Amino acid sequence: MAGKLAQKSAITLRGSTDIVAEFFSYGINSILYQRGIYPPETFSRCQKYGLTLLVTTDDTLKKYLAEVLAQIKEWLYSMTVQKLVVVIKSVDTAEVLERWQFDIECDKSAKDPGAKPREKSEADINKEISAVIRQITATVTFLPLLETACVFDLLVYTDKDLDVPDSWGESGPQFISNSEEVRLRSFTTTIHKVDAMVCYKKDD
Amino acid sequence: MAGLCPRKKSANKKHDPISCDIEFDGVFAPGVCAKLVAELIKHVLYQRQQFPMSYEQVKQHFHRQQEKEGPSKQRGLGAVHHNKVRQGIETAEEMFNNLEKIFSQMSHIPQVVLVLGATPVSPKETYTFNLPAENSTGDTLSLKTGVRTMFRRLVQKDFMSDLKLMSPTSAFVLIKAPRKLDGTVEWFQPKLNFKLSTRGRQVVINLVSASCAIEEELSRGSETSFDLSGIAPLDSSSTEQLNTSAYENFSPGQNDSGFGGENRFSKSSESDMTPMLTDRMEGGGDDDFIWYQAPLAIKGFKDKSSKIAKNSEMLI
Secondary structure (H helix, E strand, O other): OHHHHHHHHEEOHHHHHHHHHHHHHHHHHHHHHHOOOOOHHHEEEEEEOOEEEEEEOOHHHHHHHHHHHHHHHHHHHHOOEEEEEEEEEEOOOOOEEEEEEEEEEEOHHHHOOOOOOEEOOHHHHHHHHHHHHHHHHHHOOOOOOOOOOEEEEEEEEEOOOOOOOOOOOOOOOOOOOOEEEEEEEEEEOOOEEEEEEEEEEOOO | OOOOOOOOOOOOOOOOOEEEEEEEOOEOOHHHHHHHHHHHHHHHHHHOOOOOOOHHHHHHHHHHHHHHHOHHHOOHHHHHHHHHHHHHHHHHHHHHHHHHHHHHHOOOOOEEEEEEEEEOOEEEEEEEEEOOOOOOOOOEOOHHHHHHHHHHHHHHHOOHHHOOOOOOOEEEEEEEEEOOOOOOOOOOEEOOOOOOOOOOEEEEEEEEEOOOHHHHHHHOOOOOOOOOOOOOOOOHHHHHHOOOOOOOOOOOOOOOOOOOOHHHHHHOOOOOOOOOOHHHHOOOHHHOEEEEEOOOOEEOOOOOOOEEOOOOOOOO
16 A cells, blocks of 8 residues: 555656656647637547546547657657747748747756656646646637637757757747737646746737 | 643634735726626636536537537436536526626626635635726726736636635625615525625635726735724614625724624634725615625536546557
């Protein structure tokens, strides 16, 4: 019993990587649903973090996200990733309308040989993640309406001199001109800390 | 011989009220005010785990499901859950429609309260929405501007995420409005004996018109005390009728802890006063206010129809 409890509270680098990658998966799905990037009928409900979340049923999108997140997981494990950004832009004009940025801080001492697992319960982490996702949902109430069809890009900021896989290309930051920014909550596994923020084009 | 030991105080921890000011650069028409209050209620219902998704998402999914499956196909637990969702939405819609009506009927509504708990007098959490003062001046703002300003501030402040998780319960809505017992107020029931409880968590959201300097002063800080010297209490004939009057049980000199609302004033010996917009609550004459309660409570529910995701199900 004590052993089982210890497992639920002990966070390893691998465990933290899984948690953060999974959060990104649900977080990206939530953003795509909330902002109407894909039709709502292409999403199905599931329960995670004590919430009802919407996840895509579109096979192409699922495959794309799975591939991207598999790579992000590797970078999370090697602690070479700094940010993940979901960029939303107009199909017609390619103008960037929104930027959801997730800053990642890694405690590199967790990579040391013989590093001990950290003490933090899965329940506490899930509670923090739940708060971030509820805040993302609430944020949508004041964001400007996306009146044109939009697409999304995923940008990942990594350490310099990292070998970039062939399927990834270098990109500019895709900032928004004339924007407003709102800092959102963060969560931490004690090994990875994720801060969220949204930047959006001011509604004239 | 049996000894006496001092009675241990209850372990209930008294929390300081949480206060959030939201400032607007203008004023709102009554209809817009009603909609802002409705949006606040929807926000609280979702953030406090009374609805498993945001209100609009719950509605959207419910209607889509009905179109797809039809109500007749629901059986057993599925039917029970379906009915809970339907009831939650229908009650909320009726609430919001009647909020608009009462706002259009009343000259001024200074306060709306949302109580989460088994009954309005035994709340787990109480959300007091103090609305812009009647004498506020400025440009008339649209609903869009109001909603954006309000939610931007609420999201930035985000105090609800720090509150303890809550199981589904009932949500009661009460409105403080001018006394009209002639039957012109529909749906909402006058509650002359109602007093805001000090139990449970208290959250105060002040919607303030930036042009009103008095409102800014009164709404700042949860420990502000107010000097009542020079303000004459109502006479006893008035206090018999107005049981919810701010001056009930007041004796000058007896309670120096400040003015924050009738319940604190008469019952609490502690000085943690929730700031209220006292200029509106002073009774007498044409401006006396009473509480009206919505006859239905919005009942929270959990999502029982979607699958529980396994760990790492989303990843390769």
